[in-house]
Amino acid sequence: xxxxxxxxxxxxxxxxxxxxxxxxxxxxxxxxxxxxxxxxxxxxxxxxxxxxxxxxxxxxxxxxxxxxxxxxxxxxxxxxxxxxxx
Amino acid sequence: xxxxxxxxxxxxxxxxxxxxxxxxxxxxxxxxxxxxxxxxxxxxxxxxxxxxxxxxxxxxxxxxxxxxxxxxxxxxxxxxxxxxxxxxxxxxxxxxxxxxxxxxxxxxxxxxxxxxxxxxxxxxxxxxxxxxxxxxxxxxxxxxxxxxxxxxxxxxxxxxxxxxxxxxxxxxxxxxxxxxxxxxxxxxxxxx
Numbered sequence: 323x324x325x326x327x328x329x330x331x332x333x334x335x336x337x338x339x340x341x342x343x344x345x346x347x348x349x350x351x352x353x354x355x356x357x358x359x360x361x362x363x364x365x366x367x368x369x370x371x372x373x374x375x376x377x378x379x380x381x382x383x384x385x386x387x388x389x390x391x392x393x394x395x396x397x398x399x400x401x402x403x404x405x406x407x408x
Numbered sequence: 409x410x411x412x413x414x415x416x417x418x419x420x421x422x423x424x425x426x427x428x429x430x431x432x433x434x435x436x437x438x439x440x441x442x443x444x445x446x447x448x449x450x451x452x453x454x455x456x457x458x459x460x461x462x463x464x465x466x467x468x469x470x471x472x473x474x475x476x477x478x479x480x481x482x483x484x485x486x487x488x489x490x491x492x493x494x495x496x497x498x499x500x501x502x503x504x505x506x507x508x509x510x511x512x513x514x515x516x517x518x519x520x521x522x523x524x525x526x527x528x529x530x531x532x533x534x535x536x537x538x539x540x541x542x543x544x545x546x547x548x549x550x551x552x553x554x555x556x557x558x559x560x561x562x563x564x565x566x567x568x569x570x571x572x573x574x575x576x577x578x579x580x581x582x583x584x585x586x587x588x589x590x591x592x593x594x595x596x597x598x599x600x
Contacts, residue, residue: 342536343536343537357568358568363423363590364479365424365458366423366424367477368431368434368435368479369424369428369431371434372428372429372430372434375430384480384481385478387434387477388476388477388481390477391477
């Protein structure tokens, strides 16, 4: 498994409890949008941010949260924050 | 510009733990957190503020604002137990909230010269596969009735994450409207 595949797999586990559209979840790709595809409600989007912070021990500020609309952008934020942590 | 939001109280209690560590801080400013900690009913205060943010955000999108995820960027002020306002940067919106036993609904306040219809209704089931279509259908039925239009000709396009649009056949109608659903409740608003 590449590093990218591993990160997608971890992200899948984080978002799984909040997904409303299971079919879209089964077909999850980098392009999958949290709200328009997975139908995740906005309160649960906050849960996803908090769960991501807990899992990677990072802090996701408002600016980064605004970027996290789909799987790809979420992966980028996680990678950036982990890199900044060193 | 128009927006609304509804919170199904029972469903929220099941699906969102607002007391989890970090939640309030992610969503609310220090001033908003003070409102919550001073409230007799913290749950009601949290979700009143939240629904005001959501309703204001929908109105902001209709005005051409760019989508964002962070609820903390929307600043709420309360005037009394019903009225208040929201600011997103330069954008300003007055709001009202109706608190019922089983739901909390917030709406943008219309300009003085316009009348706004706000209607809460029960959905036949709490199912993400049908809620959105059912909410659109209830609004279309009401608009067809009020404006003497053919229900079959009316449709609502989804342009998520942007605001939806109303069509009569292929013609876009200029009726300002907003819809929300949550749990077993739907709500629509339109400017008459």
